[in-house]
Amino acid sequence: MRNLICVLVTLLISVAARAQPEAFPSTYAAPAGQPVLFKNATILTGDGHRLDQTDLYIAEGQIQWVGEGVIAPGATKVDASGQWITPGLIDVHSHLGVYPSPGVAAHSDGNEATAPVTAEVWAEHSVWPQDPGFSRALAGGVTAMQILPGSANLFGGRGVTLKNVPSISYQGMKFPGAPHGLKMACGENPKRVYGGRTQAPSTRMGNVAAYRSAWIRAQRYQADWDRYNQAVKDAAEAVADDSSGASVASALLTNTPPRRNLELDTLAGALRGDILVHMHCYRADEMLTILDMAKEFGYRVGTFHHGVEAYKIADELAANDVCGALWADWWGFKIEAYDGIQENIALVDRPAGGCAIVHSDSDEGIQRLNQEAAKAMLRGNRAGLNIPPERAIRWITYNAAKSLGVHQQTGSIESGKMADVVLWNQNPFSVYAKPLQVYIDGVLRYEQNNPSLSPQSDFELGQLIGAAQ
Amino acid sequence: MNNKRLLIALLGSLLLAVPGHATSLLITNGTVFTGDDAPPSQLDILIEDGLIEAVASDLTAAEADHVIDAAGRPVTPALFAGITAVGLSEIGMVYEAVDSRLKGLYTGLMHPEFDVRKAYNPLSNVVPVTRIEGYGYTLLAAAFGDRTISGQGSLVRLDGGFDSFEGNTTIFVNVDGYTGDKVGGSRAAHWMLLETAFSSLTTKQGNGLWLTHNEHPLINQIGKATLKNARENGMFVFRANRAGDILQALAFSQQHQLNAVISGGQEAWIVREALAASRMPVVINALDNLPGSFDGLGARLDNAALLHAAGVAVLFTSGETHNARKLRQVAGNAVANGLPYEVALAAMTSLPAEIFGGKPRMVAPGLQADVVIWSGDPLDVGSAADQVIINGKLDPMTSRQTELLKRYLPTDAGLGRAYINP
Numbered sequence: 043m044r045n046l047i048c049v050l051v052t053l054l055i056s057v058a059a060r061a062q063p064e065a066f067p068s069t070y071a072a073p074a075g076q077p078v079l080f081k082n083a084t085i086l087t088g089d090g091h092r093l094d095q096t097d098l099y100i101a102e103g104q105i106q107w108v109g110e111g112v113i114a115p116g117a118t119k120v121d122a123s124g125q126w127i128t129p130g131l132i133d134v135h136s137h138l139g140v141y142p143s144p145g146v147a148a149h150s151d152g153n154e155a156t157a158p159v160t161a162e163v164w165a166e167h168s169v170w171p172q173d174p175g176f177s178r179a180l181a182g183g184v185t186a187m188q189i190l191p192g193s194a195n196l197f198g199g200r201g202v203t204l205k206n207v208p209s210i211s212y213q214g215m216k217f218p219g220a221p222h223g224l225k226m227a228c229g230e231n232p233k234r235v236y237g238g239r240t241q242a243p244s245t246r247m248g249n250v251a252a253y254r255s256a257w258i259r260a261q262r263y264q265a266d267w268d269r270y271n272q273a274v275k276d277a278a279e280a281v282a283d284d285s286s287g288a289s290v291a292s293a294l295l296t297n298t299p300p301r302r303n304l305e306l307d308t309l310a311g312a313l314r315g316d317i318l319v320h321m322h323c324y325r326a327d328e329m330l331t332i333l334d335m336a337k338e339f340g341y342r343v344g345t346f347h348h349g350v351e352a353y354k355i356a357d358e359l360a361a362n363d364v365c366g367a368l369w370a371d372w373w374g375f376k377i378e379a380y381d382g383i384q385e386n387i388a389l390v391d392r393p394a395g396g397c398a399i400v401h402s403d404s405d406e407g408i409q410r411l412n413q414e415a416a417k418a419m420l421r422g423n424r425a426g427l428n429i430p431p432e433r434a435i436r437w438i439t440y441n442a443a444k445s446l447g448v449h450q451q452t453g454s455i456e457s458g459k460m461a462d463v464v465l466w467n468q469n470p471f472s473v474y475a476k477p478l479q480v481y482i483d484g485v486l487r488y489e490q491n492n493p494s495l496s497p498q499s500d501f502e503l504g505q506l507i508g509a510a511q
Numbered sequence: 512m513n514n515k516r517l518l519i520a521l522l523g524s525l526l527l528a529v530p531g532h533a534t535s536l537l538i539t540n541g542t543v544f545t546g547d548d549a550p551p552s553q554l555d556i557l558i559e560d561g562l563i564e565a566v567a568s569d570l571t572a573a574e575a576d577h578v579i580d581a582a583g584r585p586v587t588p589a590l591f592a593g594i595t596a597v598g599l600s601e602i603g604m605v606y607e608a609v610d611s612r613l614k615g616l617y618t619g620l621m622h623p624e625f626d627v628r629k630a631y632n633p634l635s636n637v638v639p640v641t642r643i644e645g646y647g648y649t650l651l652a653a654a655f656g657d658r659t660i661s662g663q664g665s666l667v668r669l670d671g672g673f674d675s676f677e678g679n680t681t682i683f684v685n686v687d688g689y690t691g692d693k694v695g696g697s698r699a700a701h702w703m704l705l706e707t708a709f710s711s712l713t714t715k716q717g718n719g720l721w722l723t724h725n726e727h728p729l730i731n732q733i734g735k736a737t738l739k740n741a742r743e744n745g746m747f748v749f750r751a752n753r754a755g756d757i758l759q760a761l762a763f764s765q766q767h768q769l770n771a772v773i774s775g776g777q778e779a780w781i782v783r784e785a786l787a788a789s790r791m792p793v794v795i796n797a798l799d800n801l802p803g804s805f806d807g808l809g810a811r812l813d814n815a816a817l818l819h820a821a822g823v824a825v826l827f828t829s830g831e832t833h834n835a836r837k838l839r840q841v842a843g844n845a846v847a848n849g850l851p852y853e854v855a856l857a858a859m860t861s862l863p864a865e866i867f868g869g870k871p872r873m874v875a876p877g878l879q880a881d882v883v884i885w886s887g888d889p890l891d892v893g894s895a896a897d898q899v900i901i902n903g904k905l906d907p908m909t910s911r912q913t914e915l916l917k918r919y920l921p922t923d924a925g926l927g928r929a930y931i932n933p
Contacts, residue, residue, distance in 0.1 A: 144799040144808075172800055190855075352918050354928070373912075374637065374833030375603035383912045389919065406798050413840060416892040424886075424895060425920060473843030473891045505808045509754065509781045 066166060068216035072483035077101035078113045084124035088129035088439035092322040092432035093234065094361035098127060100461035103484040105279035105494035107457055108467045120479075121373075126469055129454055130185025130206075130462030130482065132442035134320070134367045135347050139189055139212070140165055142173030143405060144501075151191035154199060158236050158243060161224065162304035163199035165191045172499040175405040179490045180206050180497065181497050183464040183477040185299035188446050190347075193227035193322040194235045196243065196252050200308055201225050201320060203446050205482055208497045221280055221447040223344075224312045225251070228332060229378050250331060254477055257339040260309030266300040267310070294386045318344040318447050320367075324378035326354035333362055347401060350382040353389035356396060365397035365445045366390040370417040387415075387437060388422025388429055399445055404479040411438045416471035427502055431471050460484075535559040535902060536553040537575035538884065541586035546861035546873035548853040558880040561903035565876055567892075577905070579898065587856065588872045589669075589901065590645020590861040590880035590889070592835040593828035594774060594794060597641055597649050598631045598667065601831050608837040610834075614643050614656040620694070620710055621730045623682050624739040625662030627653045633671045635834055639910035642669045644836035645889065645896035650828075650867055651676075653683045655750060657693040657699045660684050660708075663737065663745075663854055666869040668881070670901045672865065678868035679770070680745040682738070687751050688806050689774065702759060704729065709767050712739050741783055746792070746867060747771040752806040772866060776805035780814045783821035792824040792866050797845035797880070815847030825850070826858050826866065843890035848853065855890060 073076035078100050085093040085108065099106045100114055153167035155162040179187065179211055185206050191198035201223030204215040228249065237244025237370040243252050311317035319336075323329045323346045334341050346352060350373060351358060352366040359366055368390065373382025391398035400415045402408040419434040443453025452460045461484035463472075464477050480488040489495035531557040543551045543554040543566065548731040555570035556563060596611035603609065610630035613622055631651060641649070649775045653662030661683040661751055668675040673865065684705070691698030708730050730738070741747065749760035752775040761782075764771035773779060776793040779786060786793060795818075799810040815825045840853045871878050880903035887894030897904040916931035925931070 088739050108603070161763060161902070168881055178801060219672065314700055374601075377602050379760065380602055381915055383915050383919075385916050405801055405803075409800075410844075413844075413892045417840075420893055425916060429862075472893055473840060474847045502802065505802070506781070509778075509809060 044112055060371065064336050066164075066216075066217045068215045069217055070207065070209070071209070072103050072485050074268050075461070075481070075484035076099070077485065078120060078481070078484075079113050079116035079117050079467060079484075080120045080127060080350060081121040083125055083127040083465070083471075084127075085127045085455055086089070086435040086470075087434050087437055087456070089456070090432055090436060090440075091346060092430070093378070093470055094429035095123075098455065098463070100103045100463060100481065101482050103461055105455060105457055105459050105463070106290060108413060108455055111266070115254070120143075122465060124468070125478065126466040126475075127455065128464050128466065128470060130452065130464055130480065131183045131185040131411045131438045131440040132186055132446065132447045132448075132453060133179070133402050133411060133438075134345060134399055134442045135403045136187045136189055136405075138175040138179065138187065138192070138194065138405060138408065139169030139171065139173045141405075142170045143175055149464045155192075155235055156208045156251055158195050158241075159230055159305065160191075160195050160199050161197040161256070161306075161308040163191065164202065165189045165199060165221075165225075166202040166216070169202070169204075171209050171212055171215065174499045174502050175408070176208065176498045177406070180480055181477065181490075183412065183466070183470075183480055183481045184408055185464070185480065185487075186446070186448070186452060187463040188223055188320070189227045189406065190223065190320060193225070193231045195234045196227060196249055197305075197309070198225035199257060200317065203309075203448060205216040206255060207487060208481055216493075217446075219448075219451070222308075222311070222317045223320045223446070224308060224317045225413065226319060226321045228321065228328045229325060230376055231322070233277045246328065250335065253335060254338070256309060257313070257335075257341075260306050262315055263300065263303060263306035264310040266315055272301055284415075297420070313339065313341045315342060318445070319346050320347055321447075322347045324348050324350045326351040329355060330358065333358065333364070344447075345397075345399065348379075348403070350379045351392070354381075357389045357393050359390060359395070360395040361394035363395065363397070365399050365403035365441060367399040367442075367445060368418075370400060370421075371416040384417065384421040385425050385427075387418035388425060388427050391433070391437070392421070392427060392428070397441050397444065398437050399441045401442075412466075412470040412475060413473055414438075416473075417472060431469065434471065472493060513889045516616075517550055523618055529646075535564075535575045535577070535878075536900065536905070537570055537572060537573070537741060538586060538882070538900075539570070539578060540583055541581035542583055543587060543874055543883065544587045544853070544856050544860070544889075545875060546588040546857060548851070549610065549856040551585065553583075553584075553873075556874060556882065557761065558882075558900065558903045561880055563874060563878050563880045563882075568872055572619070579884065585887070585889055586874065587883055587885065587886040587889055588860040588874055589883050589899065590824045590839060590859045591650035591826070591872075592641055592669070593838045593841075594650045594652045595828075595835045596627075596654055596832040597669065597835055598633055598635045599627055599651065601632070601635050601637065601868050603833065605624075608744060611652065612654040612656040613658075619728045619731055619803075620704060621660045621734055622658070622662060623660045623730070623741070625650055625653060626661060627664045628667070628676055631667060631673075631676075634674055636911045637835075638669055638671060638763065639835070640912055641835050642901065642910045643883065643896060643899055643906060643910055643913070644884040645839070645899060646836065647872070647883075647899075647901060648677070648864070649835065649868065650748075650863065652748070653681070653836065655685045655690055657690070657799070658919050659686070659690070659704050660695055663741070666867050668901075670881075677870055678864070680741055681867060682736075682741045683750070684747055684760075685750045686756050687753065689804065690750075690755075697827075698756065702763070705763065708735075708738065712742070727771050728877050741771060741817060742767065745770070748774050750774050752804070752810075754778040754809065756784060756806070757782050758849055761785060761791055764791070765789065766872055775806075776818075778809040779823070780808055780811065780817040783818050783823055785816070787822035791826075792826060793818055794826040794828050797827055797831055797841050797850075798829075812844070812848040815845040815855075819850055819854055822856075823862065824862060824866065826863050828870070839890050840892055842891065843888075845926040852890070853932040856922075859890070
């Protein structure tokens, strides 16, 4: 009997431990890159510093040192005089792959607009790795991005963070160890999509009621799992303590595992903080409502996306340690975007602890995050906010990495971090700036005017045969 | 002096004191781009009564009521904002505030007589939002809806006037695959309908409507008159991206002797020799470099440079209305991808007026004084319009957005932002 119980407990523990193995794990592994020494570059570190005429050495996929140090024999030397180096750019809001080019109806895979709560869907299962937009973004210096579901739903599903490397599969692009995101949406879109079908939600109050109902279900689901896991733990301890077989059996009998639910897996993950919340929200008042709701249910809003009115509550965002992923100048396409101003990003950046991010939400904008940041920097400076390039670059590097939970690995030029690096022909805050080279994990993945280092998707191959060149 | 005369004198001095009402204005030390494709020179510009009076290197302050030292900053003609719905669309998805397109009114398959100028609202917030970024005019377009001909528009000067229209009546025609799907399932249907409509202009059809079907007349008499008039004195903008569609538009324009322009033109570079030979200008978005549709598989960043090198006149449009101010970034990217700088600047200033029949937009004596002083390179994202001058007047450089900034820039909100009224 004792042995049987031991076996049962062991089995149970192993079931619990295997309850959520990593699904669809990353298969990305960087090939070996050539060690590279960049000489005499102007380096924007991504976390607020500017280093002039400075050397940078990358090897074995990592940033080895900035300034001075030893290099491997045979390392490639790049004279970067007059050139600038930044961390690889990161876009926290992209729909590449889920709304790919060409944008035909059968490629429209970004919104599971069949129910307002679809936390169970994962954007990665819609990603078409052959979207030509990935290589265009690479030529713009983007080394990582989050692919999000659209905003038709209150809970749109999970977002995925990808390395911008060509692959047959999204698994081959998945950023190792990056947490999932949860896309949520405020305001007009969900209420328009479902209200238009005479279905809930049709109002902003309907939106909030539906979020809260879902969180309540997620709390219950989490409690069920907590209780179960505690019982398994208690049983294991009872066995270890050589307690009576009766108490162990009792612990086991009262605790069959809760049934897994994909939707609630995601929501509970967000409540626990394992999944980062990315909230599409335009209006200041709605963002404050969402912050209160997060307090009610004990979760964190990581980043508000679009936040055209974020400047109105910049202090509240900073105080709550919430990032604002914003556009430089897009406005007016709907009434919740009517109060857009070009100083939005600079104003969100202003308070101590402010976390401003330039995001694209666009297959064009993602190619020119540096230009979008330049416009936002200009407007901040013209408003008297004194924003130098080393500050503005944070908006498309370190702050973006923080929003995605990968700032320990990438997002700044720092020893030991992934060698995700862009070499620019000049100060990147210009319409004339272009990446000369883009490295991901120390591997040269793009080089200007070098066809052998300009990846092309299968879709583009062999098109327009016969067109005059 | 009686009270009335005193009041008039006071008002007069007030008017003089308000910069917007200066009767003469001198801009000194400008790096002046005149609007053609010549390099800039250091010049002064004297403006009187809305017109450019003199452009020279030695004008003195004594000649003007108001002087602005440009201190070497670039000065250009006010820019072209592209093909837009500025003043026609207050908020994109608030459909009752959008008047740029005709849809769902099935009285006929073609309504070239649909004239968006009737709906133009110069008091729209989008007008000053665009103007203070250095833009002086735009091509007001009938946006593509669900038919071959969208309607008509023309250039409009962004000076806030209710009737500030300029240039030729311009007819907007769609011949691409996307709209082809809406007129019978094939882009060939566009040509079928256009050929039918244009042949009806020359053949005797009696005096009634020319009908394809009792419930769906192809085009009515007013529409026919509009087309006839536009063929004589107006312009046609063909929206087409695929190389083959562009060639069809070229052939149709030659056959019917139309003064025509291509807009879209993602694959125009493929047929650039034919475009150059027929002197057909192309309006492109120089940021288009993705195969967004099967009409644009050949979209590429050096489209503008290739077209220019082949001798094709290139203009720009961004496809944006609220963010039409982005167009100079579009032009800057064309320069970054090989288009000569001065050519891009001419495409942003004088060339659209020339092509669409507007008043000349150059910095030259006798021309209307719509000019901009820039903080730096007008095509770079690191500079902005410091001062816009429209009709010889200093623009107050305010929009609803600048007012929102003034309300939210102070760190102390006092009783609340609602009490901060700039």
